[in-house]
Amino acid sequence: MVPFFAYTTVFLLIPTLVVVIGAFLSGGRPTLGNVRALTEPAVISATQHSVVLSAVTAVGGAVIGAVLAYAVSTARVDGVLRRFVASLCGVLAQFGGVALAFAFLASFGATGFLTTWLAKVGVDTGPGLWLYEWDKGLMLVYLYFQIPLMLIVFLPAVEGLRPQWREATETLGGSTWVYWRRVAAPILFPSFVGATLLLFTNAFSAYATAAALVSQGSPLLPLAIGNTLTSEVILGQENIGKAMALEMVVVVAVAMTLYAVLDRRSSKWLAP
Amino acid sequence: MSGNRAAARRKQDVFRWVTIGVCLLFFALPLYGMLEFTTRGPGGTRSAQTWATLLDFGKVSAEYPALKEGFLASVGLAVLTVLIMLVLLVPTMTWVRLRLPGLSRTVEFLCLLPLTVPAIVLVVGLTPVYAWVTYLLGESTLWLSLAYVILVLPYAYRSLDAGLRAIDVKTLAEASRSLGAGWGTVMMRVILPNLRTAVLSASFLSVALVLGEFTIANLFSRKNLQVAMYELGKSDAQISIAVGLAALVFGFLVLFAMSFVGGPRSATAAAPRLRRTRKESP
Structure with missing residues (x-):
């Protein structure tokens, strides 16, 4: 008992407190200056980029992932296809960071095989710089781990749809459309929104992929925080990093709380 | 019709x-x-040179000492993280179930808290803590495992919790106590063997997470596999990408094989198991 609490205190609670308290300190004195610094244009634009990037890839990944999950769920339960897709997605959902960035550079970069191939067919993709931009390349790269994550999270929910519900709809004279509109969609909706929130936090807190891909500037909040840690800091910058970290925690905490509420709601229907 | x-x-x-x-x-x-x-060779040809180099361990460690160092560090980190995680979680969670059910919510909260603290935020908060760790324990990369345990806490907790839920801890413990077993024997010879699958899946998740970790290691300037790959990517991208691809294929094969090990039960067990493996922030 004691080791567990001691350990989590030192390595989890203290760091959290350091961030929370540090966000309101400057040179040992309490201040709101760090929080006020969050309204600086650079920080605001980083926050905006982060939120937009996370939201777009979360919704996009959720929609595509949900369709994929449904397609997989119509395959045989013990079939090789389902195992193959599930295992592949299990790996790809974790496949963030350095290797992922390299994979996209090798395919879509200036000398990547897709770029060369497209150029041969006559499609000019430009000098390959779009890959490094947060609203083009990064979105594509993020989708690459968001879609698999959605499949893993959402597949159990889709599998929870019982064939009897569909049969009941048909017996009562409902069409496929009615089944989806009136039965399946309301049941799946909480899981879907919950999964989307999870994808949002996943993209929002991702650092490694962006760090490996973007080498100039810090267009995203995690990169901006990383910058305050590594660059030669101007005095006081350090605690602005803590304020930004606090901002991230707040956003993620809100999303996760909503997720927990929705998860509880959806498990009511989908309990085995 | x-x-x-x-x-x-x-x-x-x-x-x-x-x-x-x-x-x-x-x-x-x-x-x-x-x-x-x-597989790009000179002048637009194909060549398997990179892969041949990668398979030749002697050559890799001679030519890419950073890669070897990072790989060994990551393996060491994985082992150490799993060990600390198990020693910390299994007795605590068992004990909570046996004697202190009132604390179960607190333990759950603490274990799931890292989900709301992104790794990058943890780095910010851990900076002063690691100043002490370095002061007391030295600079070794291996001490990163202390932070990694926090990262794997939610996933390990979920796996172990499901495992403990499936067995009747109380009856098992009382039965072995009444047969004269001490608490150590109860843990090692009764509880742990019954938790085999849960311990295995918790460990597997932790290993996967540690091997893929970049954020904390990079910002604390320690060299693990991912950081080594990142730095190598600047000078010799081919070998670095080959390592990334090999790691990915390896992970896929392990997962694919494990999906068959579940056997006929997997049809029903797949859903809850997948639910637990849900999140990792890359």
Whole structure:
């Protein structure tokens, strides 16, 4: 008992407190200056980029992932296809960071095989710089781990749809459309929104992929925080990093709380 | 009616293959890009040189000492993280179930808290803590495992919790106590063997997470596998990408094999198991 609490205190609670308290300190004195610094244009634009990037890839990944999950769920339960897709997605959902960035550079970069191939067919993709931009390349790269994550999270929910519900709809004279509109969609909706929130936090807190891909500037909040840690800091910058970290925690905490509420709601229907 | 049904099924089949086909194509493109890049030879030829180098351990450690160092560090980190995680969690969670059910909510909260603290935020908070760790324990990369334990806490907790839920801890413990076993024996010879699957899946998740960790190691300037790959990517991208692809294929094979190990039960057990493996922030 004691080791567990001691350990989590030192390595989890203290760091959290350091961030929370540090966000309101400057040179040992309490201040709101760090929080006020969050309204600086650079920080605001980083926050905006982060939120937009996370939201777009979360919704996009959720929609595509949900369709994929449904397609997989119509395959045989013990079939090789389902195992193959599930295992592949299990790996790809974790496949963030350095290797992922390299994979996209090798395919879509200036000398990547897709770029060369497209150029041969006559499609000019430009000098390959779009890959490094947060609203083009990064979105594509993020989708690459968001879609698999959605499949893993959402597949159990889709599998929870019982064939009897569909049969009941048909017996009562409902069409496929009615089944989806009136039965399946309301049941799946909480899981879907919950999964989307999870994808949002996943993209929002991702650092490694962006760090490996973007080498100039810090267009995203995690990169901006990383910058305050590594660059030669101007005095006081350090605690602005803590304020930004606090901002991230707040956003993620809100999303996760909503997720927990929705998860509880959806498990009511989908309990085995 | 039956004709209708057959038509509907055919339509479903087409829909399934098209959807899965398109998604798999999207997943395959960057992977093919990696393969294509690592087999590039001089002057537009194909060559397996990079892969031959990678398979030759002597050559790798001679030519890419950073890669070897990072790989060994990551393996060491994985082992150490799993050990600390198990020693910390298994007795605590068992004890909470046996004697202190009132604390179960607190323990759950603490274990799931890291989900709301992104790794990058943890780095900010851990900076002063690690100043002490370095002061007391030295600079070794291995001490990163202390932070990694926090990262794997939610996933390990979920696995172990499901495992403990499936067995009757109280009866098992009382039975062995009444037969004269001490608490150590109860833990080692009764509880742990019953938790085999849960411990295995918790460990597997932790290993996967530690091997892929970049954020904390990079910002604390320690060299693990990912950081080594990142730095190597600047000078010799081919070997670095080859390592990334090899790691990915290895992970896939392990997961794919494990999906068959579950046996006939997997049809029913798949859902809750997948639910637990849900999140990792890359």
